[in-house]
Amino acid sequence: MSASPDQPANERSEELASTKSFAVLKDWKKYLFEFLLIFMAVFLGFLADNIRENYTEQQQAISLAKSFYEELKNDSVSVVLKIEGRMQKAKSIMYMIDFFRDSSLTSKSRELPYHFLWATAARSPIIFTPRTVVLEQLKSSGSIRYFKNDRLQKLIGDLSVAVDYIESRQQYEDRIFTDYIEPIMTHHMDFGFQHKLWQNSNNIYDRLSEYRNSSEYIPFKISQPEKIDRQTIMNSLGYYHTNGLLSTRLIAFQKYIEVNAALLKELRVEYGL
Numbered sequence: 222m223s224a225s226p227d228q229p230a231n232e233r234s235e236e237l238a239s240t241k242s243f244a245v246l247k248d249w250k251k252y253l254f255e256f257l258l259i260f261m262a263v264f265l266g267f268l269a270d271n272i273r274e275n276y277t278e279q280q281q282a283i284s285l286a287k288s289f290y291e292e293l294k295n296d297s298v299s300v301v302l303k304i305e306g307r308m309q310k311a312k313s314i315m316y317m318i319d320f321f322r323d324s325s326l327t328s329k330s331r332e333l334p335y336h337f338l339w340a341t342a343a344r345s346p347i348i349f350t351p352r353t354v355v356l357e358q359l360k361s362s363g364s365i366r367y368f369k370n371d372r373l374q375k376l377i378g379d380l381s382v383a384v385d386y387i388e389s390r391q392q393y394e395d396r397i398f399t400d401y402i403e404p405i406m407t408h409h410m411d412f413g414f415q416h417k418l419w420q421n422s423n424n425i426y427d428r429l430s431e432y433r434n435s436s437e438y439i440p441f442k443i444s445q446p447e448k449i450d451r452q453t454i455m456n457s458l459g460y461y462h463t464n465g466l467l468s469t470r471l472i473a474f475q476k477y478i479e480v481n482a483a484l485l486k487e488l489r490v491e492y493g494l
Contacts, residue, residue, distance in 0.1 A: 281367050286492040289355040290485065296351050297481050300474060306346030307470050313339035314462045318455050326446040334414055334441040335433040340458065341406035342415075344398075346426060347466070348391060349474065351384050370491050376484045383477040390469040397465045401457035409449065414441040 313336040320333065359365040359377060368374055417439050422428035432439070443449070488494055 281364070283492055285355065285359065285364055285367060286488050287494065289359070290488045290492075290494045292352045292355050293481055293485050293488075297478070297485065300349055300351075300478060300481070303347055303349040304470060304474060306343070307466050307474075310339055310343055310347055311462055311466050313337075313343075314458050314466075316340070318458050318462075321449070321451045321454050321458075326443050326449065329440075331433055331438070331441075334411070334418075334439075335429055337410070337441075337443075338415070338429060341402055341410065343426070349387060349477075351387065351477070353384060356380060356384070368491075370487065373484075373487050373491060376480060376487060379480045380477075380484060383473070383480050387469070387473045387477055390473045394461075394465040394469060397461050402461050405454055405457065409444045409446075411441045411444055414439055 316332070316336040317340045320328075320336075356377070359368075360381065365374055365377060368377070418432060419425050419428060
């Protein structure tokens with residue numbers, strides 16, 4: 222609106238001031254609106270990135286949990302089989318201790334070669350090597366952070382300790398075997414029997430059990446019986462049995478079984494596996 226020539230000067234000044242104030246207010250609203258648009262765009266972008274990152278981490282956690290679960294489940298079966306092997310080896314060692322204590326060192330019983338081989342030669346049925354592909358990935362890459370469950374993270378740490386302890390114990394058993402048991406095998410094994418028994422076999426322990434339960438007869442005799450120190454052999458076998466096999470099974474293996482079971486349960490609850 223233009224000012225009339227007849228309007229007083231003060232009225233024209235008030236009208237101009239009002240017009241300027243309206244223009245300033247209009248500009249201020251425009252700037253505020255633009256600022257809010259920019260702010261919302263940045264905020265929504267940040268929110269979208271955060272949601273996308275959380276979703277990605279959740280999917281990675283689920284993928285890791287499934288792989289970890291399968292790894293643990295397979296090992297839960299494997300460790301039971303190794304415990305069975307250890308119990309069989311322990312029985313065979315006790316059989317041989319009684320044999321060296323009481324026998325004349327000559328026997329045609331098919332029990333003798335069965336227990337002698339299990340006590341002195343069997344190794345693979347008792348050695349447990351946990352699968353640690355996913356465990357090592359969780360530890361080395363920092364992927365454990367994808368698991369938000371504090372108890373799950375603690376159990377993973379416990380599993381790592383249990384695996385290390387089993388490895389340490391089996392290394393200790395290896396030293397006992399090399400120093401005390403292997404000399405019994407190399408000095409007193411009937412390797413002719415061993416060769417005849419296993420020459421056409423793919424699984425030596427199945428073949429040994431098959432021979433034990435059959436009517437087949439392959440001669441077996443303790444080699445160099447005149448060089449046998451009964452008490453030394455009994456002590457060596459007893460040391461290997463109690464300080465090696467039994468202690469590892471009751472402490473290290475049992476701890477692993479407990480942690481493995483707890484982890485499987487926690488993964489099932491957390492991820493519906």
